[in-house]
Amino acid sequence: MTRVPESRRELLIDKHADYIYNYGQTKDSFEFYATEHFRMSGVYWGLTAMHLLGKQHMMDTAAITDWVLSCQHANGGFGGSERHDPHLLYTLSAVQILALCGALNRINKEQVTQYVRSLQQPDGSFAGDDWGEIDTRFSYCALSCCKLLGQAQAIDVKAAASYVASCQNIDGGFGCTPGNESHAGQVFTCVAALAIADSLHLLDKDLTSWWLCERQTESGGLNGRPEKLQDVCYSWWCLSALSILGRLSWIDQEALACFILNCQDENRGGISDRPEDMVDVFHTFFGIAGLSLMGRCNLEAIDPVYALPETTTRQLLGK
Amino acid sequence: MHGRPRPPVGEPEDPERRRASEKRLSLFSRLCNEVLERRAAKRYDAESMMLAAKLLEQNPEVYTVWNYRREALMGILKGEQGDETAAHAAKSELKLTETAIRKNPKSYAAWHHRKWLVALGVAPLKVELQLVTKLQEMDSRNFHAWAYRRWITAKAGTSPRREAQYTMDLINTNFSDYSAWHARTVLLPQLHAVMPATLQKPVPAEDSPSNAYLSQTASVEASGVVPSSAIEQELDLVEQATFTDPSDQSAWIYHRWLLSQSLERYQDAQRCDAPQQDTAYHELQAVLQREICRCESLLDAEDDRSKCKWPMLTMARLLELRKSLHARQGAERQESDDEGCKRRLEQLYTELAEVDPKRKGYYDDALAGKASVLVRQWT
Ligand SMILES: [Zn+2]
Numbered sequence: 124m125t126r127v128p129e130s131r132r133e134l135l136i137d138k139h140a141d142y143i144y145n146y147g148q149t150k151d152s153f154e155f156y157a158t159e160h161f162r163m164s165g166v167y168w169g170l171t172a173m174h175l176l177g178k179q180h181m182m183d184t185a186a187i188t189d190w191v192l193s194c195q196h197a198n199g200g201f202g203g204s205e206r207h208d209p210h211l212l213y214t215l216s217a218v219q220i221l222a223l224c225g226a227l228n229r230i231n232k233e234q235v236t237q238y239v240r241s242l243q244q245p246d247g248s249f250a251g252d253d254w255g256e257i258d259t260r261f262s263y264c265a266l267s268c269c270k271l272l273g274q275a276q277a278i279d280v281k282a283a284a285s286y287v288a289s290c291q292n293i294d295g296g297f298g299c300t301p302g303n304e305s306h307a308g309q310v311f312t313c314v315a316a317l318a319i320a321d322s323l324h325l326l327d328k329d330l331t332s333w334w335l336c337e338r339q340t341e342s343g344g345l346n347g348r349p350e351k352l353q354d355v356c357y358s359w360w361c362l363s364a365l366s367i368l369g370r371l372s373w374i375d376q377e378a379l380a381c382f383i384l385n386c387q388d389e390n391r392g393g394i395s396d397r398p399e400d401m402v403d404v405f406h407t408f409f410g411i412a413g414l415s416l417m418g419r420c421n422l423e424a425i426d427p428v429y430a431l432p433e434t435t436t437r438q439l440l441g442k
Numbered sequence: 443m444h445g446r447p448r449p450p451v452g453e454p455e456d457p458e459r460r461r462a463s464e465k466r467l468s469l470f471s472r473l474c475n476e477v478l479e480r481r482a483a484k485r486y487d488a489e490s491m492m493l494a495a496k497l498l499e500q501n502p503e504v505y506t507v508w509n510y511r512r513e514a515l516m517g518i519l520k521g522e523q524g525d526e527t528a529a530h531a532a533k534s535e536l537k538l539t540e541t542a543i544r545k546n547p548k549s550y551a552a553w554h555h556r557k558w559l560v561a562l563g564v565a566p567l568k569v570e571l572q573l574v575t576k577l578q579e580m581d582s583r584n585f586h587a588w589a590y591r592r593w594i595t596a597k598a599g600t601s602p603r604r605e606a607q608y609t610m611d612l613i614n615t616n617f618s619d620y621s622a623w624h625a626r627t628v629l630l631p632q633l634h635a636v637m638p639a640t641l642q643k644p645v646p647a648e649d650s651p652s653n654a655y656l657s658q659t660a661s662v663e664a665s666g667v668v669p670s671s672a673i674e675q676e677l678d679l680v681e682q683a684t685f686t687d688p689s690d691q692s693a694w695i696y697h698r699w700l701l702s703q704s705l706e707r708y709q710d711a712q713r714c715d716a717p718q719q720d721t722a723y724h725e726l727q728a729v730l731q732r733e734i735c736r737c738e739s740l741l742d743a744e745d746d747r748s749k750c751k752w753p754m755l756t757m758a759r760l761l762e763l764r765k766s767l768h769a770r771q772g773a774e775r776q777e778s779d780d781e782g783c784k785r786r787l788e789q790l791y792t793e794l795a796e797v798d799p800k801r802k803g804y805y806d807d808a809l810a811g812k813a814s815v816l817v818r819q820w821t
Contacts, residue, residue: 153467156474160504206478207506254509256554293627293699295815302592302628304585304621330815332804337691339800348583349620349691354444372803390451396444403443 127381130389134420139407140178142392143169146404147182162204163194163213167220168408174223174432175415175423184224191217192229199231199238200252210252211242215264218271222435227272236274239265247282248300258299262287263312266319267429271439275319284320287313295330307338307347311360315428318367328368335361336373343378344397354396355386355406358413363427366416376417383410473497477507486514495538502542502552511535512558519562532564540573547577553586557593567598575608582612583621592628602632617683620692627699630668630676667710668703670725676700677729681736684752688740694752701763701816704729708767723771730764748797758790758808759816766817 146169149155158165166187173179194202194217200209201217214235221227242250242265249261262283269275290297290313296305297313314331317323338345338361344353345361358379365371385398386406393402394410412430415422424433477497480490491514494507515535521528536559542552560570574591578584595605606629612622668676677700683693704726711722737760740753765783791809795802807813 151467153463153470156467156471157501159474160506202506206482208509210505252505252509254512254554254558256550256557258550292624293702294624294695298585299589303589304624306585327815329813333813333815334695336801336804337695343800348585349695350618351583370803373801373807374803375800378800388448395448399448401443401446401448405443 127385131384131387134384134411134414134422135387135389135392136176136178136420138389138392139387139394139411140173140176140181140392142388142402143172143178143404143407144181160203160207161213163191163201163216163220164203165404166191167216167223169404170220170223171425171431172404172408172411174435175411175425177423179223184226187220188224188226188229191220191224191226195230198241199234199236208252209238211239211249211261211264211268212251214238215268218268219429219431222271222431222439227439232272232274233277236269236272236277239268240277243278243283247279247284247286249283259287259290259297259309259316260299260312263316263319266316270319271429273439280320281322284317284322284325287316287320288322288325291326291331295327295332295334305334305348307335307345307357307360307364310335311364314364314367315430318428323368328370332365332368332370332373335365335368336370339374339379343375343382345374345379352397353382355383355394355413356396356409358383359409359416359430362413362416363430366427371417380414380417380419383413386410470500473500477510481506481510484513490514498538498542498552499545502546502549505551508551508555512555519559519564528564532559532562535559536565543577547581547584548586550586553590557590560594567594570594571598571600582616582619585621588621588625602629605629606633613679613683617686618690618692620695623692623696626676627696630672634668634672667706668700670704670707670729673700673703673707673729677733684740688744688752689749691752694756697756698759698816701729701733701759705763705816723767726767727764730760730767734760734764747793751794751798754790754794754797758787758794761787761790762814762817 147166170179170182170187173182190205191201194205194207194213196202196209198209199214200211201214202208203210203213207213218227218235221230239249242252242261244250244257247262248257248259249265250257251261251264265278266275266280266283269278287297289301290299290303290309292298292305294305296307297309298304298306299309310331314323314326317325337349338347338357340346340353342353344355345357346353347357347360361374362371362379365373383394386394386396386400387410388395388402391402393404394407395402396406411422412425414420415425416427418424425431426433426436429436473493473496477490477493480493491511494510497504498507498511515531517523518531519528519535536556539552539556539559542549543556546552559565560567571591571594574587574594577587578591581587594600606626609622609625609629612619613626616622677697680693680697680700683690684697708722708726711718714722734757737753737757741750741757744750744753761783765780788809791805795805798805804813
């Protein structure tokens with residue numbers, strides 16, 4: 124385990140808040156155009172991180188809400204930004220943002236659910252959009268979206284769960300479709316999907332958790348697959364799944380917290396995939412979310428299943 | 443963003459680099475605007491398609507622009523403008539997706555577009571298999587490429603035997619290739635399930651013990667459980683790999699699966715009659731005994747305990763499995779044997795927590811009988 128320099132021992136809350144705030148303001152950068160097609164998720168990562176930091180008041184929720192609504196299409200789905208096509212990934216991000224802004228009443232819930240429902244296949248899986256890509260990530264998006272909208276009955280939850288279960292591999296992890304290699308990001312989406320579907324009995328908890336705890340490397344960080352490099356984003360994916368399965372104690376949380384803190388950019392704010400790499404809003408969110416899940420740094424608690432602040436899910440779902 | 447180093451702080455920006463990045467921004471933003479405006483206007487002319495391709499070559503993840511191309515191409519590929527136009531369009535689209543995949547081999551959108559295209563029947567599957575093999579040579583762990591390969595081989599009806607040989611070649615080149623090990627866990631059951639029942643050994647009419655074993659083998663193989671001879675071969679392969687590098691987790695995770703397969707064979711036999719059950723019991727016993735010896739010799743050969751995590755963990759699981767197998771069979775055991783086993787497990791898990799402290803929580807639970815990744819399959 125590497126020593127964390129003095130300047131990174133604490134979570135640099137104000138620097139990260141400024142970094143995220145500015146991310147939304149700089150419109151004349153290459154990144155702004157290169158990431159346009161998934162801006163909806165970018166805004167969700169940034170806004171959720173701000174809530175966890177207790178800095179949500181810095182965000183203009185009215186403007187964000189209007190922008191999200193401007194990305195909705197006639198079929199009920201949301202695009203990655205104004206100029207992009209509807210997709211389940213961004214429909215979930217949009218619903219999550221509206222939940223954070225307390226603005227779910229601004230959309231027609233049945234219409235959004237109808238869009239989600241139209242993407243479910245006879246085998247229970249979900250396509251990401253009308254072009255037919257199938258992936259367990261989309262199963263999670265569909266289940267989470269409908270549940271947050273209070274419309275779970277609109278889709279075939281049981282078929283969705285059994286499809287997700289069919290993607291479990293012999294190592295306990297999950298792949299994007301049956302037979303494909305396990306990947307920590309996919310494990311999160313599948314475990315959380317099964318949790319939403321109330322079907323965790325379909326997986327082998329010990330085996331899955333053991334595969335997940337084996338993701339922690341010497342550095343303290345977690346990787347996404349065996350014999351791969353550690354990365355901050357996996358700290359969220361592995362950790363949330365372990366938390367849902369009640370096995371957080373199977374990894375060294377202190378070492379992981381140090382790894383995440385060491386990925387901070389103490390000058391510009393933000394968190395990167397590995398120490399000394401360039402920061403981005405994606406890893407900044409996942410780093411903060413990981414610390415929150417481990418109860419560190421006085422952050423707002425995050426819900427491991429919905430990846431939203433617990434206060435938000437408690438309000439919506441009465442958990 | 444992955445693997446891009448942070449720029450140094452406080453250094454004045456190189457004006458030349460600044461100009462270059464400004465130019466890059468203005469070109470790229472103009473191209474984005476142009477393409478998305480044409481898309482909104484539903485312009486499907488050649489120039490618009492050329493611009494869309496240009497954008498995707500630079501950023502293959504812009505899914506909306508792939509959608510745009512599909513809208514434009516759908517009718518053409520179905521031959522609405524004649525066969526020649528269709529063939530030409532297919533060819534250039536295959537080329538574009540290949541460029542995009544090479545630019546970003548992890549682009550979900552580019553791989554999906556290729557699948558969409560190939561599903562229309564515009565490319566020979568043999569060529570696709572060659573292409574994906576070439577891409578896998580550049581990165582044998584790319585799960586997008588593997589997923590595509592599985593899709594192509596399923597579509598083409600490639601034999602699992604051929605694919606299993608492919609994974610074997612990869613493993614022989616690099617024992618640490620977890621993707622290839624994983625692929626074997628999918629392929630081996632297929633390999634043994636596809637055999638049509640008529641090709642299996644005939645079920646004998648007479649019920650002598652040796653014949654009964656044959657009939658059991660036949661029924662087990664039809665269900666896709668890997669036969670014991672194949673499991674043995676695989677265990678030998680694992681031995682080679684773990685002997686080469688005992689700290690690489692790929693082969694060990696595979697090893698756990700092989701043990702679970704042996705266990706499953708034994709469990710399947712419990713539905714058969716007594717002689718078959720007996721054979722299955724002795725078969726499993728033999729596997730456990732041999733694997734325990736192998737772990738023992740790995741442990742003997744290495745003085746540095748910090749390098750012994752995997753043989754120790756595997757040893758602990760083998761002992762647990764043997765213990766519960768004996769208990770289940772009601773085998774005659776000395777109380778001292780059980781005591782010895784218990785002490786050995788304690789010693790192994792305690793030592794594991796020392797050499798691999800990050801997972802101490804798991805080892806503690808395993809020792810307390812609160813976590814089992816192998817034996818729980820009894821139930
Ligand atoms: Zn990452």
